[in-house]
Amino acid sequence: MRFPSAGAGSSILIHRVTQNGGLYKRPFNEAFEETPMLVAVLTYVGYGVLTLFGYLRDFLRHWRIEKCHHATEREEQKDFVSLYQDFENFYTRNLYMRIRDNWNRPICSVPGAKVDIMERQSDDYNWSFRYTGNIIKGVINMGSYNYLGFARNTGSCQEAAAKVLEEYGVGVCSTRQEIGNLDKHEELEKLVARFLGVEAAMAYGMGFATNSMNIPALVGKGCLILSDELNHASLVLGARLSGATIRIFKHNNMQSLEKLLKDAIVYGQPRTRRPWKKILILVEGIYSMEGSIVRLPEVIALKKKYKAYLYLDEAHSIGALGPTGRGVVEYFGLDPEDVDIMMGTFTKSFGASGGYIGGKKELIDYLRTHSHSAVYATSLSPPVVEQIITSMKCIMGLDGTSLGKECVQQLAENTRYFRRRLKEMGFIIYGNEDSPVVPLMLYMPAKIGAFGREMLKRNIGVVVVGFPATPIIESRARFCLSAAHTKEILDTTLKEIDEVGDLLQLKYSRHRLVPLLDRPFDETTYEETED
Amino acid sequence: EKEELIEEWQPEPLVSPVSKDHPALNYNIVSGPPSHAIVVNGKECINFASFNFLGLLDNPRVKAAALASLKKYGVGTCGPRGFYGTFDVHLDLEDRLAKFMKTEEAIIYSYGFATIASAIPAYSKRGDIVFVDKAACFAIQKGLQASRSDIKLFKHNDMADLERLLKEQEVEDQKNPRKARVTRRFIVVEGLYMNTGTICPLPELVKLKYKYKARIFLEESLSFGVLGDHGRGVTEHYGISIDDIDLISANMENSLASVGGFCCGRSFVIDHQRLSGQGYCFSASLPPLLAAAAIEALNIMEENPGIFAVLKEKCKRIHKALQGISGLKLVGESFSPAFHLQLEDSTGSREKDVKLLQEIVNQCMDRSIALTQARYLEEEEKCLPPPSIRVVVTVEQTEEELEKAASVIKEVAQEVLL
Numbered sequence: 001m002r003f004p005s006a007g008a009g010s011s012i013l014i015h016r017v018t019q020n021g022g023l024y025k026r027p028f029n030e031a032f033e034e035t036p037m038l039v040a041v042l043t044y045v046g047y048g049v050l051t052l053f054g055y056l057r058d059f060l061r062h063w064r065i066e067k068c069h070h071a072t073e074r075e076e077q078k079d080f081v082s083l084y085q086d087f088e089n090f091y092t093r094n095l096y097m098r099i100r101d102n103w104n105r106p107i108c109s110v111p112g113a114k115v116d117i118m119e120r121q122s123d124d125y126n127w128s129f130r131y132t133g134n135i136i137k138g139v140i141n142m143g144s145y146n147y148l149g150f151a152r153n154t155g156s157c158q159e160a161a162a163k164v165l166e167e168y169g170v171g172v173c174s175t176r177q178e179i180g181n182l183d184k185h186e187e188l189e190k191l192v193a194r195f196l197g198v199e200a201a202m203a204y205g206m207g208f209a210t211n212s213m214n215i216p217a218l219v220g221k222g223c224l225i226l227s228d229e230l231n232h233a234s235l236v237l238g239a240r241l242s243g244a245t246i247r248i249f250k251h252n253n254m255q256s257l258e259k260l261l262k263d264a265i266v267y268g269q270p271r272t273r274r275p276w277k278k279i280l281i282l283v284e285g286i287y288s289m290e291g292s293i294v295r296l297p298e299v300i301a302l303k304k305k306y307k308a309y310l311y312l313d314e315a316h317s318i319g320a321l322g323p324t325g326r327g328v329v330e331y332f333g334l335d336p337e338d339v340d341i342m343m344g345t346f347t348k349s350f351g352a353s354g355g356y357i358g359g360k361k362e363l364i365d366y367l368r369t370h371s372h373s374a375v376y377a378t379s380l381s382p383p384v385v386e387q388i389i390t391s392m393k394c395i396m397g398l399d400g401t402s403l404g405k406e407c408v409q410q411l412a413e414n415t416r417y418f419r420r421r422l423k424e425m426g427f428i429i430y431g432n433e434d435s436p437v438v439p440l441m442l443y444m445p446a447k448i449g450a451f452g453r454e455m456l457k458r459n460i461g462v463v464v465v466g467f468p469a470t471p472i473i474e475s476r477a478r479f480c481l482s483a484a485h486t487k488e489i490l491d492t493t494l495k496e497i498d499e500v501g502d503l504l505q506l507k508y509s510r511h512r513l514v515p516l517l518d519r520p521f522d523e524t525t526y527e528e529t530e531d
Numbered sequence: 532e533k534e535e536l537i538e539e540w541q542p543e544p545l546v547s548p549v550s551k552d553h554p555a556l557n558y559n560i561v562s563g564p565p566s567h568a569i570v571v572n573g574k575e576c577i578n579f580a581s582f583n584f585l586g587l588l589d590n591p592r593v594k595a596a597a598l599a600s601l602k603k604y605g606v607g608t609c610g611p612r613g614f615y616g617t618f619d620v621h622l623d624l625e626d627r628l629a630k631f632m633k634t635e636e637a638i639i640y641s642y643g644f645a646t647i648a649s650a651i652p653a654y655s656k657r658g659d660i661v662f663v664d665k666a667a668c669f670a671i672q673k674g675l676q677a678s679r680s681d682i683k684l685f686k687h688n689d690m691a692d693l694e695r696l697l698k699e700q701e702v703e704d705q706k707n708p709r710k711a712r713v714t715r716r717f718i719v720v721e722g723l724y725m726n727t728g729t730i731c732p733l734p735e736l737v738k739l740k741y742k743y744k745a746r747i748f749l750e751e752s753l754s755f756g757v758l759g760d761h762g763r764g765v766t767e768h769y770g771i772s773i774d775d776i777d778l779i780s781a782n783m784e785n786s787l788a789s790v791g792g793f794c795c796g797r798s799f800v801i802d803h804q805r806l807s808g809q810g811y812c813f814s815a816s817l818p819p820l821l822a823a824a825a826i827e828a829l830n831i832m833e834e835n836p837g838i839f840a841v842l843k844e845k846c847k848r849i850h851k852a853l854q855g856i857s858g859l860k861l862v863g864e865s866f867s868p869a870f871h872l873q874l875e876d877s878t879g880s881r882e883k884d885v886k887l888l889q890e891i892v893n894q895c896m897d898r899s900i901a902l903t904q905a906r907y908l909e910e911e912e913k914c915l916p917p918p919s920i921r922v923v924v925t926v927e928q929t930e931e932e933l934e935k936a937a938s939v940i941k942e943v944a945q946e947v948l949l
Contacts, residue, residue, distance in 0.1 A: 071799035074774065080744045081715045083654060084803065092806060104805075106617045111609045118619060144609040144616070145815075153605040161606055162598055168564040169588045170597045170824040171788040173581040178903040178921075179565060180581070181558035205790065206642035208814035212673075213644075216911075218546065233813040241676055265540045266533050277543045306537065309545050340545055347815040351607040353641065366546035369555045375906045376669045377644040378784045382564075383597070384818060387606040463614045 023297035025333045029433045030252075030292055035443065035473065036508055043443045043473045050445060054094030058086075069127035091467070099449030100126040102464050108135060110153045111144040113484035117461060136459070140489055142479045143463040147320040147436055148407045149484030150351030150391045156399065157351070157390040161383040168382035176368075180379040188385050192356050195392055196326065197336040200364035203356045203388075204373045205380050207315060207345030208234040210355030213372035215311070216242040218341070219280050224264050226257060226308070227282040230290060235282050235313060244280075245270070251290070254298045257281070261306040279308035285317025285328035285344075289470055289478070291431020291439050293317070296328055300338045311341045319349025320436050325395045325408040331434070349395075352387040354380050407483040411436055414481045414490060421494050426507035430476070438479040440497075440506075447504050448475050454503065458496045554885055555906065564589060567927040569901050576901035577932050579922050584757055584868050585828075585838055586927035587788035593827045600823035608816045612805075616816040624822045627829050628793050632763055633773055637795040638804050641817040643782025644670045645810030646792030647750050650780050651719065652678035653807045654800075659715040662696055662745065664688070665914045666726045671719055671750060672913055677809075680717075684913070687727065690735045693718070697743040716745035722754030722765035726905070726916045728863025728870035730754075733765055737775050746777040756786025757868055761836045786832075789825040791817045838926050842868060845933060846924045852937035853922075858948035859940075862919065871905060871919035872940070874948075881909070884918045887947060892920060894943045900936050 060066040070093070073083065101122065109116040119134040150157060164184070174180030185203060192201035204210045215238030219225060223244040227235060229251040239246050247264070249256040261279065268275045281303060283294045294312075303310045314327045322330030327344065329336050336342065342358040357367060368374055395404035415436045422429050428441040442448055445466065452464045466475035479493075501507050549556055562570045566589040569578040587593050600620060610616035621639055628637040640646040651674035655661055659680040663671065666687040675682050683700075685693040704711035718740065720731045733749075740747050751764045759767025764781070766773050773779070778800055782792035794801060804811055832838075843866050850865040853872070863870025877884050885904065892902050905921040922940075924933075 071797065071802060073799055074797070076741075077746075080746065081712065083715065083746070083800065085713075096806075103613045104617050105615060106619055106622055107615055108619045109603075110605045111607075111615060112605075115615065141615065143614045146609045151605050151607060151609045153602055158601065158605060162601055165594060165598055165601060165820070169566065169594060169788070170821060171583075171588055171784060171790060172565055173583045173588060173784060173788060174565060174903075175906065176558060177555050177906045178580060179559060179561060179569070179571065179578075179901060181560060182565065183560055183562045186560060206645060206810075206814060208810055209642055209645050212648075233809055237677060237809060241673065262533065262537070266536050275540055278545065279542060307540065307542050309542075345815075347607055347609065351605060351609060353607050353815055353818050362548055363546050365549045365556060368558070369549050369553050370908065372669065372673070372908065372911070373644070375555075375908050377642065378782075378790060381790050381818075381821060383601065383820060384606055461615060 023301060028293075028295070030431065032290075032292075032430050033428045033509060035441075036510070039443050039508055040473055043445070046445050047472065050095055054090060057094060058090070069124060095445065097126050099452070101129070102449060102452035105461065111141060111146060111151045112149070113141060113146075113482060113486070113489055114138045115141040115144070115461065117456075136456075138459065139456070140460045140493055141482075142493060143461050144482075145316070145348040145480055146351065146482045146484060147316075147349045147411055147480070148325065148351075148391075148395065148404075149482050150349065150387075150394075151484075152351070157387050157394070160390045161387045164386035165383040170381055170383065172379050172381060174378065175376060176374040176379045182379070182382060182385075184382055184385045184389075185379055188380075188389055189356075191389055191392055193358055195396060196342055196358045198342060198358040199361045201356050201358035202364050202367050202371070202374075203346075203354060203380055203385075204371075205354055205378055207347055207353070207355035209373055209377065210343060210345070210357060211235050211238040211313065212241060213238070213377070214343075214357060214367060215239055215280075215282075217367060217370045217372060218242075218311075219244045219278055222269070222276065223278045223280065224276045225280050225282060226260055226264075228252070228284065228287075228294075230287050231282055231284060232288070232313065232315070235284070239282065251287070252292055252295055254295055254302065257299070258302055261302060261308060265306060279306070280311055281308050282311050283313070285312060285314040285321070286435050286437055288316050288437055289439065289465065289476075291429075291435045291437040293321070293328060293331070293432040293435055296332050296334060300334060304338075309340045310338075311343065312339045314342065314344035316348055316437060318344040319395060319408075320411060321434065323408070324405065325349070346388045350388050350391045352384045352391070354384060354388070411481065411483040414483065414485055417487075418479070418481055418490055418494070422497070423509070425494075425498055425501065426509045427497075427501060428509045436481040438481065439476040440479065441508065442475050442477055442506060443473055443508075445475065447506065450504055451477055451500060451506070454500045455496065458500070460493055460496055554889060559903075567925070571896060571901050574896055574899065576896055576899045577928065577936070578901050578925070579928070579936055580901050580903040582785040582869065582923055583788055583925050583927075584786045584842060584923070585788070585832065586925050587786070587828045587831065590788075590828075590831065592831060593788065593824045596827035597820040597824040600820040604819040606818055606820065608818060610816070611814060612811060612816045618816070618819050618822070620819045620822040620826070621816060624826050625793070627826055629795055631829055631833065632779065632795045634779070634795040635798045636801040637793050638801050638808070638811065639817055639822070640792045640794075640808075640810050641790075641814060642810065643752065643784045643790070643792040645814070646782055646794060647671055647780045648674040648677065649808045649810035650778060650794050650804060651675060651717075651748065652809070653804050654778075655680045655715065655717055658713075659717065660700060661717045661719055662693060663719040664721070664724070664731070666724045666916070667719065667721060668725045668750070668752075669908070669912065671721070675719070687724075688729060688732060690732055690739070694739060697739060697745070701743065716743070717748055718745050719748045719750070722749060722751040722758065723864070723867050723869075725753055725869070726871075728867040730758075730765060730768075730864050730867070733769050733771055737771060740775070747775070748778045748780065749776050751779055751781040752785055752792075753867070753869060755781040756832060757839065757842060758866070760839065762786070762832050762839050783825050787825050787828045789821045789828060791821060791825070842924065842926050845926065845928060848930070849922070849924055849933045849937060852934065853940065856941050856944050858944050859920075868924045869921060871921055873917050873919040877917065881918060888918055888920055890947050891940075891943050894947065895939055898939045898943070900939045902940075
């Protein structure tokens with residue numbers, strides 16, 4: 001039931017899924033307020049103006065009336081087929097370049113709650129930067145994925161890592177299957193399996209590569225992959241490289257997923273009508289651009305009913321959700337054995353780098369022999385492994401302190417407080433109430449640059465995202481909360497956001513709370529991509 | 532009726548069971564650092580298996596630099612390059628690499644495999660044509676698969692075959708000039724091939740490049756820090772200007788004894804990857820301690836250019852010593868620090884060959900020489916190389932150790948193969 005919008009207003013969809021057969025043991029509050037009509041129109045107008053200017057500038061550059069700042073092809077290779085299509089770079093040249101100073105900001109300290117940013121100036125409208133040599137100290141860091149505050153250069157994790165560095169060195173120079181499997185790696189894998197509550201686990205050197213190298217090892221031609229609309233690039237790449245058929249279901253929409261599952265089993269493969277060999281569902285724990293949490297109880301119920309396999313990517317949710325930080329499975333109170341493949345990364349909550357996959361022993365044995373990463377790519381570096389081991393022990397409480405539990409609780413408190421205050425101020429915030437990723441909607445292209453720069457002037461570093469990471473009119477600023485943020489830091493940040501929000505007129509929200517039983521089902525259009 | 536179908540359908544098991552004696556299931560466990568004196572499965576051996584060409588794995592200066600960086604920055608970067616994951620160490624390392632290789636710009640990736648696998652799809656798209664050597668490594672194959680371009684394989688190091696393919700393409704172009712004007716062509720080769728230990732004929736390739744208007748992507752993982760008077764790789768080895776090569780990609784996991792990879796070339800080419808290299812934009816950046824270790828390793832390389840000649844000497848020596856082993860033939864150039872020992876006469880089944888070679892490796896390890904078989908994914912490789920033992924030479928190995936290794940391998944081969 002959805003209250004119709006009156007005039008140029010909007011309606012809020014709030015999903016309270018306390019019914020649904022008692023699958024959910026706690027209220028699931030997710031909100032995606034619709035874009036106000038006026039704002040949408042103005043955003044399109046803004047992009048239209050920018051595009052016109054873009055064509056004008058390209059025209060002037062082509063006829064050499066305006067100086068051409070970007071690099072060009074070699075003289076000797078001018079008659080080769082051009083490396084880039086002109087249109088591919090239209091967006092980069094004309095829109096991205098104008099606000100390029102909001103990204104790639106170099107820092108020179110630990111990426112903790114406060115960070116030191118190196119100051120850069122541009123004399124030619126962002127085509128090139130020069131470093132003034134000044135360092136902006138103590139900028140509040142709302143952009144780094146430091147959920148539990150383990151990005152530290154002091155403390156037990158750092159000491160342990162330093163010891164291991166002295167003993168083992170930095171590199172490994174070999175692959176896991178050859179001579180790069182250290183005793184430290186075995187120790188790490190046992191600990192990860194214990195942490196997740198699964199039979200066995202395997203660790204890899206890069207989170208992105210974990211997805212892109214293991215999905216092809218698990219599914220191939222003749223299999224079906226059902227992937228969420230907003231899955232990360234690594235999942236999409238892994239799915240494409242596997243050669244399986246990919247179908248996309250609407251973001252977090254269980255009816256869409258169920259329809260796809262039904263159709264897949266009933267109709268089989270597209271041309272031959274033979275049954276599918278396997279069906280794999282790819283979802284993420286927390287979606288980093290929306291801040292939404294996957295509806296795991298429903299997904300698991302569907303998976304069991306239709307005998308599909310579930311691949312859960314907990315890159316952002318491991319360590320950040322759940323009373324003891326065990327991720328989205330613990331958050332919903334479910335059994336880790338129900339998820340066939342639990343994947344995650346060590347970059348975000350553990351302050352290190354790398355990824356892991358956990359599951360049954362047969363799965364891990366299979367991956368040990370068939371994963372691309374184990375055969376062709378270097379294993380994790382020893383000090384990084386030690387950092388993961390120490391931080392994981394801390395979260396589990398095995399080091400004897402209650403520091404881990406406190407961090408998890410602090411993060412949950414920070415999340416609730418921050419989100420509540422922002423909503424009260426009148427901003428449009430996407431996502432689940434418990435997700436530490438907070439997207440604040442900006443919509444208009446001009447405000448993307450303005451927000452980023454104004455916040456930096458006030459000594460707060462934020463992340464702004466636009467097209468192509470998000471749909472073209474839904475640009476946003478994204479805050480990543482951390483257990484290292486104290487209440488004072490949050491209050492300062494909120495005060496500044498309030499000011500900048502008034503300055504730039506960002507408070508779009510209309511507080512019309514409409515309780516809904518379930519999200520209405522739209523017509524599903526799914527794409528079939530076969531490689 | 533639909534309900535019945537849903538009830539009846541049984542999927543395959545998620546993974547097929549792996550037999551207990553699968554050769555790759557049980558890994559060798561290395562206790563302690565994988566340096567020159569390595570402890571494998573409890574046995575102390577001399578390391579002839581890790582790609583630690585310049586011996587920088589346990590160099591105290593490198594460790595000290597990494598330690599200083601750890602004390603300043605902690606371990607992880609907690610973000611991709613675009614969102615506060617760019618540290619001054621990364622910018623420094625990119626600068627140093629660009630200066631060392633004498634190119635305009637360099638870009639760093641946090642994983643060696645992901646470097647070339649992200650670089651190729653950033654430039655080559657659906658409809659473009661890539662000419663690649665049959666012996667290209669798996670990372671290149673994955674990059675090509677991700678790019679969805681037309682792939683044309685030419686015989687390993689056979690320039691006549693490549694020219695034939697290029698000529699065929701030219702004929703096609705004349706039939707359809709409009710399409711030809713927008714189809715990009717690339718030639719992807721490796722400096723020193725990982726799978727065969729041979730070098731690519733770069734001068735002929737450059738000639739072919741200008742004749743048929745294709746761009747060259749050179750993968751220098753094995754040859755960076757090995758070939759050339761100053762370690763700049765195969766371009767320095769042949770004396771070719773580096774501007775003739777469009778993109779050089781290498782990983783820092785061999786000579787530089789760190790983790791990660793880099794691409795270098797002209798700004799026109801490299802800058803594009805900063806927005807469209809998947810492994811760069813969507814992945815966390817390299818931990819600063821690894822970047823600091825790489826910078827220190829570069830310093831050491833620049834300060835003593837003599838080590839490259841020493842390494843070459845040692846390679847030549849062991850190459851000579853390992854000739855004429857009954858039953859095993861040596862595959863690789865005399866100056867290649869990583870070469871293969873293949874069975875002269877195969878038993879006919881790959882499984883048996885692998886078992887025989889593993890027996891040789893095990894016995895060598897019993898006599899304190901650590902070797903390894905070259906591992907491949909048998910079902911996934913496009914052109915699967917024959918099973919072999921990979922021997923790696925490093926500057927840390929003394930002459931006695933080289934002699935010992937040669938004699939041990941000879942003895943064991945005699946015993947096992949006869």
